[in-house]
Amino acid sequence: MSLSFDLFWSFRSPYSYLVTPRIAELVRDFDVTCNVRIVYPIAVRQADFFANADPLWVFYLMRDTYRTAEFLGLPYRWPNPDPVYRDPATGTYPAEQPHIHRLSHLGVAAAERGRGLAFIEAVSALIWNGATDNWHEGSHLAEAAARAGLDLAEMDAAVAADTAQFVAAVEANQIDQRKGGHYGVPLMVVEGEPFFGQDRFDQLVWRLEKKGMVRR
Template identity: 70%
Template sequence: MTLSYDLYWSFRSPYSYLVTPRLVALERDHDVMAVVRPVYPIAVRQPDFFANNDPLWVTYFLRDIGRSAEFVGLPFRWASPDPVRMDVATRTYPKEQPYIHRLTHLGVAAAERGRGLAFLDAVSRLIWSGAVTDWHLGDHLARAAERAGLDLAEMDAAIAADPEHHIAVVEANQDAQRAGGHYGVPLMVFEGEPFFGQDRFDQLKWRMEQRGLEKR
């Protein structure tokens, strides 16, 4: 029997990037399927979230993300540009967010076409690996979509034709995420049990093995 889990994931989250290759390998090698459920990042959902954090949160995060990338063997550089636009002068997040809304809605479209996990993997590598600057320009996104077996122009057209649908899916995902037990990403929910963070991958797989996870 094929096992499945819900994957709540954000294009602004480097930790989401770090876990995705392991999720791809898990699905490649075992009879399991990710139900990809893209969400907007906290900076968009709760624009004052980071302003209210202790300053140590940021300094630890910046140290930890580089260390975590090194530990799992993935290249990493902070995205250029950041998928979420910030007003540097006020350190606030404007309502208009051209990058993250497009990316998240493309994630929804990819999932609906049965290529969600492949799209997350290809695009997060584009944004976070440091191999590309200005990932939003030229044909970078189109080529990433192609590597995932998708047509970027077709998905963009579908989103433009029905933006309300894609927004509604993201909002439903966010409600389901909280019902699943956490508000952060990456969040994997398997049989009602939440596993938050890229460092919970081994526990997720361990639990799946207890439930009869089989190799392909």
């Protein structure tokens, strides 16, 4: 019987972007299923998180993400625009956000259509690889969705028709994320065992192999 794991994932997380190609390769090569569970970023779930963080937290994150991308051979740049809007005057994250809710709900829609992993791989590359400014404009998102085998207009329409359903799905994912053992992303959970962070990918593979994962 095929193994599976949950992947709790955010469009604003650089580490989520950095681990996604390896997870996609794992699923392509091995008999294992990845259940994509989209959550809102910590800046949306807990708006004062960064205000209360030690300044070294952000300094290290920026240094480490660029280093990790270089180590992995992945193109990387902080997105323009940031998926989560920060008010430059106050340094706070307002409740009304121009991008992250749409992205998150589209991620839920993609997962419902069985293309969640393909969608987050294509869209996170668009947002984070530095090749495209203003990734939210024009046909960029539609083309990324098409690469994942999806119709962006159809998904946008589905979200608009019942937004509350998609909000509830994200919130349910966030509850299950904490039940899985952590509040951060990327978080991979295998039969109740949490693996937090892109640097736990090798241990995730090791655990899956111990549970009998085989090549396709």
